[in-house]
Amino acid sequence: MFWEKKNNNNNAFFGSDVRIANYLSDGLLVFDKNDKLVLVNLQAEEFFQIRKEKILGKSILELNRFPNFEPLVSILTGRIKEFFRRELQIEENFILEVTSTLMIINGEKSGTLVILHNVSREKIVEKMKSEFVTLAAHQLRTPTSAIKWSIQILLDGDLGELKKEQRKILEKMYKTNDKVIRLVRDLLNLAQIEEGRFLSKIILSDVEDIIQLIINESRETIEEKKLKFEFKKSKDKLPKVMLDVEKMKIAIENIFNNALRYTFSGDKISISLKNNKKEIEVKIQDTGMGIPRDQQTKVFTKFFRGTNIMKVDTEGTGLGLYMAKNIIEAHGGKIWFESGKDKGSSFYFTIPVKESFREFITGKFY
Amino acid sequence: MAKKILIIEDDKFLRELIGQKLLKEGYDIVEAVDGEKGIKSVKDEKPDLVLLDLILPGIDGFEVLTKIKEDTEIAQIPVIILSNLGQKDDIEKGLKMGAADYLIKAHFTPGEIIDKIKVVFK
Numbered sequence: 080m081f082w083e084k085k086n087n088n089n090n091a092f093f094g095s096d097v098r099i100a101n102y103l104s105d106g107l108l109v110f111d112k113n114d115k116l117v118l119v120n121l122q123a124e125e126f127f128q129i130r131k132e133k134i135l136g137k138s139i140l141e142l143n144r145f146p147n148f149e150p151l152v153s154i155l156t157g158r159i160k161e162f163f164r165r166e167l168q169i170e171e172n173f174i175l176e177v178t179s180t181l182m183i184i185n186g187e188k189s190g191t192l193v194i195l196h197n198v199s200r201e202k203i204v205e206k207m208k209s210e211f212v213t214l215a216a217h218q219l220r221t222p223t224s225a226i227k228w229s230i231q232i233l234l235d236g237d238l239g240e241l242k243k244e245q246r247k248i249l250e251k252m253y254k255t256n257d258k259v260i261r262l263v264r265d266l267l268n269l270a271q272i273e274e275g276r277f278l279s280k281i282i283l284s285d286v287e288d289i290i291q292l293i294i295n296e297s298r299e300t301i302e303e304k305k306l307k308f309e310f311k312k313s314k315d316k317l318p319k320v321m322l323d324v325e326k327m328k329i330a331i332e333n334i335f336n337n338a339l340r341y342t343f344s345g346d347k348i349s350i351s352l353k354n355n356k357k358e359i360e361v362k363i364q365d366t367g368m369g370i371p372r373d374q375q376t377k378v379f380t381k382f383f384r385g386t387n388i389m390k391v392d393t394e395g396t397g398l399g400l401y402m403a404k405n406i407i408e409a410h411g412g413k414i415w416f417e418s419g420k421d422k423g424s425s426f427y428f429t430i431p432v433k434e435s436f437r438e439f440i441t442g443k444f445y
Numbered sequence: 446m447a448k449k450i451l452i453i454e455d456d457k458f459l460r461e462l463i464g465q466k467l468l469k470e471g472y473d474i475v476e477a478v479d480g481e482k483g484i485k486s487v488k489d490e491k492p493d494l495v496l497l498d499l500i501l502p503g504i505d506g507f508e509v510l511t512k513i514k515e516d517t518e519i520a521q522i523p524v525i526i527l528s529n530l531g532q533k534d535d536i537e538k539g540l541k542m543g544a545a546d547y548l549i550k551a552h553f554t555p556g557e558i559i560d561k562i563k564v565v566f567k
Binding site: 217220223224225227228229231237260325 | 533
């Protein structure tokens with residue numbers, strides 16, 4: 080293999096290596112330990128529309144001069160991680176999944192393997208699916224509004240006095256319909272998030288302000304449920320971060336609303352902010368119902384609802400945390416939690432303080 | 446004299462529901478089923494208020510609003526947008542274009558919509 084021959088000549092390959100590489104359906108780029116390009120297969124030439132003679136021997140930074148390589152270079156540079164996988168949009172309807180692996184042989188960095196897998200077709204199908212969900216959900220809006228209005232007109236007594244039993248049934252109908260309305264709203268948000276149409280308006284914002292706004296909107300619930308609530312702000316001033324305020328608000332609201340919903344009267348909820356220099360860490364803690372241990376791996380999956388909460392609350396759609404995770408990761412942040420049944424839950428997430436943002440605008444993280 | 450309200454809404458059932466409620470509250474109503482007829486009605490009927498849906502066949506609600514605000518003769522008629530669209534962008538756009546209020550259908554009951562109309566009339 081080539082790294083065994085590196086002492087003689089850095090660019091030397093056994094012919095069979097190159098030949099095998101050329102038969103791969105994925106694109107392959109190999110950089111040596113000095114980050115110089117030493118192997119390009121046919122598929123990679125095809126993907127970037129460039130002849131290998133032009134780029135072999137160039138360093139990653141030198142490749143930046145080729146416009147076709149610019150997006151790839153921007154995700155390859157500044158990464159010291161041994162392994163990462165990212166999606167890269169080369170052009171409309173042409174999306175590559177880039178996998179980069181650091182080759183460490185005998186404890187020494189020997190090179191970097193970059194595999195380019197064409198996922199355009201999957202992405203198009205995924206997009207069509209999301210568009211279908213959007214369309215279907217959108218079509219449901221008018222009828223659900225019509226049902227809401229008609230029931231309300233009946234409940235208002237506009238069409239005659241109601242008997243107690245009739246009123247009771249109508250009230251249940253109204254509530255059920257409101258649940259459908261919420262579900263439709265969540266589905267629309269979800270489809271939007273999955274379509275990658277999110278992070279539309281990214282502006283420099285103050286996380287503390289967003290959280291304060293959410294708290295203010297929930298004041299009534301906090302008082303009604305007699306919850307003990309505390310907002311622990313960071314001691315030192317938090318830096319402003321680049322984010323899509325509307326989407327981030329949805330994410331934080333979803334986490335916070337769970338805390339509000341799955342706690343009992345007298346329980347404690349707190350939100351704390353921490354400045355970790357490179358990122359802001361938010362913790363939302365409650366002393367509520369918690370998540371049973373055996374279900375904890377599924378918390379961030381679509382439509383997940385804990386078995387314990389389903390018994391007391393039928394309102395949730397199981398989409399909130401899935402959305403929150405998507406939004407936070409799209410911002411380059413992380414989300415995790417600690418929880419125990421009847422012990423409450425603590426959800427944590429981070430928002431990176433970044434100077435360059437093209438990274439998370441281009442695609443989604445894994 | 447009773448105030449006259451123009452309802453521009455393509456869905457027949459929604460139009461009936463809100464119309465019925467308005468009549469019961471003592472308002473006069475005029476109905477239009479699409480944007481084009483809506484603009485014509487605003488000009489011909491000179492209502493005291495317009496309830497405007499956004500997604501309409503042909504010219505949409507935003508365009509209707511633009512046309513109303515451009516015409517000095519009808520520009521002062523208050524327009525309340527009553528729509529399914531709940532995105533912040535749409536709400537901001539509607540209010541910026543001169544709508545007196547922006548109500549999301551699924552979030553308001555007919556009674557609450559009347560309350561909002563009363564606020565505009567105050």
